Amino acid sequence: MAQEQGIAKVDLTYIFKAVMMGNSLYSDNWEKGVLYLTNLNLWFSEGGGWSTIPLQNITMIGREVTDSIKMKAQRSLGTSHVLIIDYVQASSVIQGATAPAVALLAGNEAVINTLKTYLQPICGTPVKKQSLSDIDKKLLYMLYTGVNDLQKLAFFTGADSQTLANSFKSLRDQNLCDNSGTLTEEGKKQITEMM
Amino acid sequence: MSNVPPGLPPFMTASPGGLPPMNEGSFAQSMGAFGALLKIQQNISERFPHAKVPWSETRKFLKAFTIDAIRSTSLYNFHVKLFTDAGLGSMQLISYAPMNYIFAVPNNPVCNCYPALNNQKVCVATTDALHRFFTEGLELECSVEEIECIKNGNQVCKFKVALQPISAYQVMLDEHDKMILSGIRPPVDENGLVERVRVLTIYKLLDSGRLSEIGNAYMQFAANIKKQEKIFDPPWKKQEELASIASTHSTFGSAFGAMTQKVQASAPLPPQPVNPAASQESVRMQEEAKKADSFAELMAKMKRG
Numbered sequence: 416m417a418q419e420q421g422i423a424k425v426d427l428t429y430i431f432k433a434v435m436m437g438n439s440l441y442s443d444n445w446e447k448g449v450l451y452l453t454n455l456n457l458w459f460s461e462g463g464g465w466s467t468i469p470l471q472n473i474t475m476i477g478r479e480v481t482d483s484i485k486m487k488a489q490r491s492l493g494t495s496h497v498l499i500i501d502y503v504q505a506s507s508v509i510q511g512a513t514a515p516a517v518a519l520l521a522g523n524e525a526v527i528n529t530l531k532t533y534l535q536p537i538c539g540t541p542v543k544k545q546s547l548s549d550i551d552k553k554l555l556y557m558l559y560t561g562v563n564d565l566q567k568l569a570f571f572t573g574a575d576s577q578t579l580a581n582s583f584k585s586l587r588d589q590n591l592c593d594n595s596g597t598l599t600e601e602g603k604k605q606i607t608e609m610m
Numbered sequence: 611m612s613n614v615p616p617g618l619p620p621f622m623t624a625s626p627g628g629l630p631p632m633n634e635g636s637f638a639q640s641m642g643a644f645g646a647l648l649k650i651q652q653n654i655s656e657r658f659p660h661a662k663v664p665w666s667e668t669r670k671f672l673k674a675f676t677i678d679a680i681r682s683t684s685l686y687n688f689h690v691k692l693f694t695d696a697g698l699g700s701m702q703l704i705s706y707a708p709m710n711y712i713f714a715v716p717n718n719p720v721c722n723c724y725p726a727l728n729n730q731k732v733c734v735a736t737t738d739a740l741h742r743f744f745t746e747g748l749e750l751e752c753s754v755e756e757i758e759c760i761k762n763g764n765q766v767c768k769f770k771v772a773l774q775p776i777s778a779y780q781v782m783l784d785e786h787d788k789m790i791l792s793g794i795r796p797p798v799d800e801n802g803l804v805e806r807v808r809v810l811t812i813y814k815l816l817d818s819g820r821l822s823e824i825g826n827a828y829m830q831f832a833a834n835i836k837k838q839e840k841i842f843d844p845p846w847k848k849q850e851e852l853a854s855i856a857s858t859h860s861t862f863g864s865a866f867g868a869m870t871q872k873v874q875a876s877a878p879l880p881p882q883p884v885n886p887a888a889s890q891e892s893v894r895m896q897e898e899a900k901k902a903d904s905f906a907e908l909m910a911k912m913k914r915g
Contacts, residue, residue, distance in 0.1 A: 419621040423644040451619050454640065454726075458619040465619045525651040528738070533647055536724055536732040549751075553776065560831045567827045573753065573774040 423452040425530070427522040428492050431459050431466050435517050438481040445491055445521065452530070457500075459518075468502050468518060473538040475501040477531040488521045496527040500534075550574050550582045552609060555591060555598070559606045563596040639725040646697075647723040647735060653696040654739055660845055661692055661747040665781050667844045668748050672782040673809050677706050688846045689743065698736050699767075708812055709773040712757070713740070718767040721760045731759035733767050740769055751777035775813075779828055780837050782813070791821060791829055 427450045434441040448460035456467040478499050485495040498520040506512040520527065553572045562568060568579055586592045591602035598606065663685055671685040680686055680703055693701045699719050705712035715736065724732045733756050741754040751774040758764035786796035790806055798806065810816040815825035855868045 421622065422640045451621075452644070453621055456621070458621070460616055460619075463616045465616065525648060525655045528651040528654070528735075529644065529648040532651070532735040532738065533644055533723070535734045536727055536730060556835060557831060560834045562827045562831055564823075564827070567824060570824060571774075571776040571827070571831070573751075573772065573776075 419453050419455045421451055421453050423533075425450050425452075425522070425526050427520050427526070428494075429459060429521065430519045431461060433517045433519045438483070440484045440487055440519070442519075443487070443491060445488075450520070452533075457518075468500065470534075470538055472502045472504065472513075473500060473534070474503060474515070475499075476534045476538050484519075488519075492521050494521055494523070496524045497521045498527045498531050550578060551585055554579065554582045555586060555602060555606060555609075558586075558592055558596045559598055559603070643723040643725055646719070650697040650720070650723075650735055654735075654742070657692060657696055658739070658742055658747065661688075661743060662842075663688070663748050663844055664842050665749070665839050666841075668750070668781050669784065671748075672778060675706075675708075675809075675812060677703055680706060680711075684844065684846055684850075685748075688844070692743070693736075693739065696739065698739055704768070709775060709778055711771045711773075713769045713771065714766045715769075716766045718760055721767065724761060728761060730762055731756045732761045733759055733769075736767065736769060740771055744771060744773070749777070749781055750774075776828070776831070779813070779815070779832070780835075783832075788832075791815060791825055793821070 426448075428445045428447045429450065430442050430445055432442075446459075446461060450460075451458040454470075456469050457473075459466045459468075476498070478501065480497045480499060484497055484499075488497050489495040500518040500520065502516055502518065503513040504516045506514040508514070520530065550572055554568065557563070557568055557571060562571070565576065565579065568574075569576060572579065574582070583592075583596070586602070587594065589601075590599055591605055592598050667683075667685045671680065671683045674680040674683055686703065690701055693699065697719060699715040699717065701713050701715050703711060704714045715733075718733060718736065720733045720735050723735070737754050737756050741752065744750045744752045744754070753772050753774075755770050755772075756767065757770050758766065758768040760767055783791070786798055787806055787810060789796040790803075790810060795803070796806075807816060807819065810825070811819075814822055815828060816822055817825075821829070
C-alpha cells in the first residue's frame, strides 16, 4: 500500500453527505472546516474527527451546479461557488455493496475551481455537454416561433438529434408542448416568464 | 457547525516514508503544482470579470474569414494577452471554419500542473477558461473541447471552440445586416453591401443572394427574441490609449505625467477626507510633474521641495 502524503490544505465549507434528488438539494447542514487533499484521499474535518472520501471512490467531479443550489449556498454562506463531488460509499443496507453519495464544497471561487480542475483529470470528468435545461429553453423558444424542422433546430441549437429528441421528450413530459411541437398553455406561460 | 479542526488528520501522524503511489512526479512537484494551478485560477477570478467585450468588437472577430484577418483583430490580441497574463500559456489560432475555432498552446503550463498523470488530456483549466471567456466575455454560447494534449503525447495542446449558431447570429448581425435579411437595402455603399452579403452567405443566412431556409427560420426566431446590445468601451481601450501616449512622448517623465492625468481622468476616486497640507503638497507635485520633461528632472525638483 502506498504511503499517503498531503498535497494541499484548504479552508472550506462543505456538506459531506448531501441529500440530493435530481438537481434539488435538501440539505442545509453546511460545516465550516478544513479539507486536506492527499494522493489517496480527501479528508474532511467533521466535528471532533475526520471523514474521508478515497479518490478512487469518486465517480464524478464538478457536475453542473444548478441555480437553485447556487442560490441556497449564497443565502446560507454568502458564496455561490460550489463544487459537487459524486462518490460511492459502503452501503448501510447490503453488506459488500456500495451506494452513491454526494459531497458539496463551497468557498472562494479560485479555490473551488482549483480543486475542480486538479481533481477532474484524476477522478473523472462529467460529460461535457451543454446542459439539457439550456437546450430545453432554446428548443421551447424555437417551437414558440414556429421553427420545428429537426435539421434547422439542430443547426440553430448546435445539439445533435439525440439530444434534441431527449429535450423534446422532456418538454412534452412537462406538458409544455404536444406531440406535434405546438406549445401548450403551460408552455406559452413558461415562455412569457422566460422573456 | 464546528469551526475548530480536530487536530491533524491520521495520515499526517503516521510514520513517514514509502514511495509516492503515482507513476511519476514527486509529492513536492504535486504540492507545487496545486499551488501553480491555484495561482492560475486566482488570475482568472481577478481578470476575467473585467474582460467583457462589446458586440461591436466581437462582430469584427466573427466577420473575419481568414486566420490572418482574425489574428489582426483587437479582440483576438486581447484574448491572447488575457490568457498569457493569466498564466495559461501562449494561445494561438491555428485553424478556422465559420463558427469553429481551433486554438493551440505550445509548452502549455497547465500540463505541468499534473506531474503524476500521463497518457490523458488534462487541461481542464484552459477548457473552462475558454468557455468562460466566450460565454461571459463575448456572450457567445459555445462548447469547448480539448482535442489534443501534450500530456497525451501530442506536440501541443489544442482546443476546439464551436459556437452555437443562434447565439453567434444574435451578436454578429447588426441593424444593417437585419435590413438585408428583411429585403431592405441598408444605407451603405456598394462595397459595404457586397461585403455584408458575402458574410451573410458564408454564415448560410443568404443563398445566391436570397434568404436561405436557415435565414428565414432565424428571422422568424429573432422577431420574437429581443436581446439588447450594450454599448461600452472594450477592455483594451485604456491600454491602447496609454500605449499611444507612451509612443508620442520622448521622455519617461512627460509620458508618466500624461498617463497619470489620463488614468485619473478616467477613474475618479470616491471623495475622501483630505489633509489640507498634504493636498496642497500633492497639487504642487502634480503641477511640477506637468512641467518636468524628464523623470530625473522631476525627482530633482521634488528633492529640492
